[in-house]
Amino acid sequence: MEVITMSTALMPTYKRLPVAFRRGDGAWLEDTEGRWYLDALSGIAVCGLGHAHPDVAAAIADQAQTLVHTSNLYEVPHQSRLGERLCALSGLEQVFFANSGAEANEAAIKLARLYGYHRGIEAPEIIVAENAFHGRTLGALTATGNQRAQTGFGPLPEGFVRVPYSDVDAIRAAATERTVAVFVEPIQGEGGIVVPDDDYLPALRHLCDQHGWLLMLDEVQSGVGRTGHWFAHQHADIRPDVVTLAKALANGVPIGACMAGGPAGGVLGPGSHGTTFGGNPLSSRAALAVIDAIERDGLLARAATVGERMLGRLRQALSGVRGVHEIRGRGLMIGIELDGACGQLVGQALEAGILINVTAGRVIRLLPPLTFTDEQADQLVDTLTPLIEKTAEAIADEPAELA
Ligand SMILES: *Cc1c(COP(=O)(O)O)cnc(C)c1O
Numbered sequence: 001m002e003v004i005t006m007s008t009a010l011m012p013t014y015k016r017l018p019v020a021f022r023r024g025d026g027a028w029l030e031d032t033e034g035r036w037y038l039d040a041l042s043g044i045a046v047c048g049l050g051h052a053h054p055d056v057a058a059a060i061a062d063q064a065q066t067l068v069h070t071s072n073l074y075e076v077p078h079q080s081r082l083g084e085r086l087c088a089l090s091g092l093e094q095v096f097f098a099n100s101g102a103e104a105n106e107a108a109i110k111l112a113r114l115y116g117y118h119r120g121i122e123a124p125e126i127i128v129a130e131n132a133f134h135g136r137t138l139g140a141l142t143a144t145g146n147q148r149a150q151t152g153f154g155p156l157p158e159g160f161v162r163v164p165y166s167d168v169d170a171i172r173a174a175a176t177e178r179t180v181a182v183f184v185e186p187i188q189g190e191g192g193i194v195v196p197d198d199d200y201l202p203a204l205r206h207l208c209d210q211h212g213w214l215l216m217l218d219e220v221q222s223g224v225g226r227t228g229h230w231f232a233h234q235h236a237d238i239r240p241d242v243v244t245l246a247k248a249l250a251n252g253v254p255i256g257a258c259m260a261g262g263p264a265g266g267v268l269g270p271g272s273h274g275t276t277f278g279g280n281p282l283s284s285r286a287a288l289a290v291i292d293a294i295e296r297d298g299l300l301a302r303a304a305t306v307g308e309r310m311l312g313r314l315r316q317a318l319s320g321v322r323g324v325h326e327i328r329g330r331g332l333m334i335g336i337e338l339d340g341a342c343g344q345l346v347g348q349a350l351e352a353g354i355l356i357n358v359t360a361g362r363v364i365r366l367l368p369p370l371t372f373t374d375e376q377a378d379q380l381v382d383t384l385t386p387l388i389e390k391t392a393e394a395i396a397d398e399p400a401e402l403a
């Protein structure tokens with residue numbers, strides 16, 4: 001039996017589980033010992049089409065044998081086509097391609113600052129939310145509302161003002177004449193699958209219109225079909241000015257996107273921003289295959305339907321269980337919040353053959369592929385709920401000072 005040891009050649013930035021996978025097939029992953037696991041995490045919302053998707057694999061293989069990279073010094077037809085597809089899906093007008101979520105967000109932050117600069121605002125401020133996650137580069141890290149992630153990395157850039165999430169009055173109170181943008185996730189992911197009030201995004205849109213601020217949404221986790229629409233903000237029927245994407249866009253091939261429209265369109269002009277790899281033929285081609293497959297296979301509807309089924313069955317099994325605080329989500333972005341820390345559930349689920357995640361300490365996070373079948377959803381819920389029940393009740397039984 002192979003014993004998995006952590007390599008000392010890697011910087012120990014991750015607390016890894018003692019398992020390694022050698023192969024994937026749809027919602028299933030096989031470890032190096034031949035055991036299969038049902039994947040309800042999708043590489044953290046990345047493999048939305050599941051693992052080893054035949055269309056994406058064929059697109060990558062063909063493109064790899066044809067042309068992987070040229071440069072943004074030249075026309076990149078696959079990148080142009082991908083930009084046009086994303087504009088058509090979002091109603092936005094322009095896209096800048098990067099290689100990750102953090103980089104997409106850096107582009108958005110720079111765009112907002114330049115937007116302010118063009119309006120004569122010398123030290124522009126971007127309003128961001130408590131509990132937010134936007135990535136690990138310095139700008140994105142500063143926008144992130146997690147002190148632990150920021151500790152030790154100062155001095156952080158200025159120009160960010162933090163307010164509570166899902167609270168429009170707090171934004172009104174925090175705004176100044178230097179405010180240029182509001183930048184939030186339409187559903188907070190790392191922060192614990194926090195779904196804002198239904199009127200939050202429409203109210204933000206209204207407020208930004210009133211004051212000439214950009215409404216910028218980080219859809220790195222919620223975008224590309226996860227919530228049952230292409231983008232989570234489409235549930236609120238609004239058009240933001242800037243939307244960032246990454247994770248699921250090319251099903252695992254690194255790519256990020258910063259999309260802009262309205263007053264944000266045309267802000268980043270020649271020479272104002274750039275990247276070597278962003279939107280190269282390989283990643284663009286993979287992303288085009290992802291969009292085609294989601295459309296052809298009706299995966300937005302699938303995500304909505306199977307998500308509803310899972311939420312319903314989870315609520316049925318866990319509502320009223322002591323220690324279960326709330327079950328919430330949209331489409332296949334689902335969180336089960338307990339009354340206390342429950343990180344140990346990840347290892348217990350692994351032993352039971354399912355891959356889940358716990359975020360924000362006490363929120364069990366489910367992000368299965370959009371291709372999840374009803375049977376897979378039921379298997380997940382049936383395996384997971386007894387584990388959650390046991391942990392939640394143990395939390396409820398703890399003396400208050402330990403909870
Ligand atoms: C994952 C994530 C990021 C960061 O993406 P990276 O590709 O890891 O840089 C940013 N925003 C949100 C909402 C995310 O979920």
